[in-house]
Amino acid sequence: MKSNSDMTEAYIDEQLKVTHFHPRSSKFNVRDAWGLWNGFKFADYYYDVDFEYFCVRNSCGTYDICPMQKYYITGADAEAMLNRMVTRDISKLKIGRVTYLCWCTDDGRMIDDGTVFKLGPDSYMLTSGSPCIAWFKKGAFGFADVKITDMSDKIAALAFQGPTTCEVLKKMGLDGIETLNPFNFRHFSLNGDSDKKLMVSRTGFTGDLGYELWIAPEFALELWDALYQAGEDYLIHPYGEFATGMLRLEAGFILPGLEFNEALKTVRFQHDQTPFELNLGWLVDFKKPHFNGRTALLKEKEHGPEFTLVKLDIEGNKCAEESYLYNNKKLDKHIGYITSTIWSPVVKANIALAMVQTKYLKGDIWAEIYYTKEMRPHLKVAKCTLRDKPFWAPARTRAKPPLPI
Amino acid sequence: MNHYDTIIIGGGHNGLVCGTYLAKNGEKVLVLEASNELGGLAATREFAPGFKASVAHTLFQFSDKVAKDLKLASFGFDINTSPMANVSLNVEGEHVILEGWGASSTLTGVSDKDAEKYREYQQLLKRFSDVLKPFWLKTMPRIGSSSFKENLTFAHLGIKMRMLGKKDMGEFMRVATLPARDLMDENFDSEQLKALLSWDGLIGSKMAPRSPNATILALLYRMSGIHEGAHSLPIGGIENLVQALQTAAINSGVEIKTGAKVNKIIIQADENGLKTNGVELESGEIFTSTRVVSAIDPQRTFIDLVGVQNLEIDFVHRIKRLRCDGYVAKLHLALSDLPKFVGLDKPDGRMVISDELDAIEFAFDDAKYGEPSKKPVMEIVIPSLSDPSLAPSGQHVLSAHVMYVPYKHKDGWSEKNKAELYERVVDTLERYVPDIREIIIHGELLTPLDLDKRYHINGGHWHHTEMSISQMLMMRPTYEAAQYSTLIPGLYLCGAGSHPGGGLMGGPGHNAAKEIMKTKVKVNS
């Protein structure tokens, strides 16, 4: 029989990896509250969820996106290959621009969403929440000149979000950062050293002003230090997965595992979603040449999706976690379910994303909420109001240049 | 510019059959053939001055329905030509010979027990092949279809099977996917007989006697012809069939262009989706049509002609993964005299060289690792015996299918390793025809790669894509393209890569035409 030490050997590869920023970020993780993302040790929170949330909403915070997957897609056929794979038309994307998009199975079910950066004439960077290289390679077959390179470990990336981020970056020495418009990216030099190329995109997942910083791993810590030094007076602080969950919900952004089930990992028939169900119909461009899932999506568009993801404002302050939704207060007909919900401190409302059967969207929506008070269970049936706009969308997010705070 | 109702890519027999049915239905049809002659693998071509041969050298399953529908008899094709003897050669001249066909056949060169067993075996297989026969000329139901009509086909098969009776039905289910070796071993003692009877289930596939899969199904498929799978050569040879098909096509108004290689199926994409509206030739010439029907193999149709950018990712993946590598090489010999086979009066049968069943297995073992067999096995006919026009008077053509010769040689095909293989094949022949080298005027060996290049057949594969269970029936060539229509409106398949499969039969061409006529609005003639 194997000794115990041998048995743990077998699991050595299962150990969580640490990100390029770990030597710095781990110092903040005073609660040792680690979760994981794509095999990386990843902070659920560092110190306190609400504190981190308020750092981002009131000033600025950093979110380590090293575990996010990054791929270079290059070659003369890169554009054609991508355009066949994703539902949006990227043929008009200009160099220096970023766009949000998604890609689907043959049946039009969403595999993942992400952003694509046009780096050069035949060169793109595609990001995704989960590894997707097998699918990309499948999708590249038959295109003569396409190369797909997994850059996930070769680029250190840090999201830097919040109303003061432009100021802080300026202070860090990024001259002209205020002229960087939403969904644009540009290259700067870190600490004035042109060998230390820092790519900055005005993108993010919080619905507020914010940037994402991309740099070679060997300069990751230097970037962190420069940023934290510039942000010291702005109470710069890392924020984790839990704060992100709140911030993105206020912005109305979706997450895999909550709003959608990645289609390639879905086991049960149609327990995944189409972009139309996720209210991402605007990502599907039927005017462009053929793309994967087109036929199925056209059908879906014509018939209308069975479910639609909606934003809800729920009366009261009781959290509707995992609640069922009904068509009336008497709970006659079950019409949907909550996918994510929080009490939003900035909006001061009980907000949620929910999947509702499309045909019931015109009528009333009621949530059946179970909650406890000192361990005693209670039930509340709360009225829900549909919201069209993101709950949080300050003007500075899109402002050019971002307004001074 | 001329606009056609239907353009057919490929003037093999299936393309011609499909086109003729459609033209007879009033359509304006254009057949575009890359080569300079029609017939595809059945085309007869001069391989040495005065000597001609076709790659496909016998008929065993040509559809009597197609022959009748297209009135091929009136164009000189006689489907009833009696079959030739089936001979399993032996170096000492102790051959096993199966003459005639079906219940009236006679078997010599085996023990009484084997001969008796053969009756039983032959009748059992006949009952099974009768069950399947109607399904070869039917569109298979779509997987997951809830259409009553489509599912009726399944119900029909169910009823047919029930009619076999409980015992036979069980036997059918047991036998259908059995390795040929098992079926032979449980019936016969004679190795030569086992090899002879397995042969037709194996040839053209990447399977050997011990491979479980569709070898018995392939045998039953071949038995759908009027002679229950026995081989025949019509008067005037295979050329006569192609001629008749060509005349039938032209007489019904089909326009034919040879030397017209299609490079691209034109796909139009707009807000309503995709559709095809014509083809572009290698020369750049464009022909427009309402429908395009591809009679070439599915892999090249989709990946090369349609282009992956017009197709779904997982669909393309399945097409890319189709098993398409051929394992049969073709030997053509121009002979100054009739070859003398040891112990055979006249070599007018279909002769198989494989003294034992394992000879086929061992030949396969080499090939599956990318080497041509060290001891090749083969089937031989002398087509010039029934069609003297194939050779100068008094001279002859020997035509042989050689197994197993991989499409992908592990070192890559070269003139050198091809020449070696040729010598090896002739050496093998020499054991049965000692004077062969003295009478060879010219010889050529076409590897599957050569067949691919010359006849534009992907992988040089007998059936365009392997007839394995994963690629048969409603899975042929793969789901979402198995009912002749494809994901692209207006684009259809009708070649050997579609149900029921390859072999000179006309099945796919017939079925595709029926499917098209079912779905389209009738055009006036």
Ligand SMILES: Cc1cc2nc3c(=O)[nH]c(=O)nc-3n(C[C@H](O)[C@H](O)[C@H](O)COP(=O)(O)OP(=O)(O)OC[C@H]3O[C@@H](n4cnc5c(N)ncnc54)[C@H](O)[C@@H]3O)c2cc1C
């Ligand atoms: C070595 C060998 C021996 C065989 N022996 C026999 C036999 O003895 N008896 C039998 O019944 N069957 C035999 N077969 C099988 C039989 O020949 C085939 O299954 C049959 O020919 C398939 O017919 P088809 O019309 O579908 O396609 P093919 O006969 O393959 O015809 C396809 C046609 O399409 C043309 N084409 C391809 N690409 C293009 C393009 N881009 N543009 C225009 N035209 C194009 C080709 O030139 C060809 O003429 C044999 C096969 C092989 C490989």
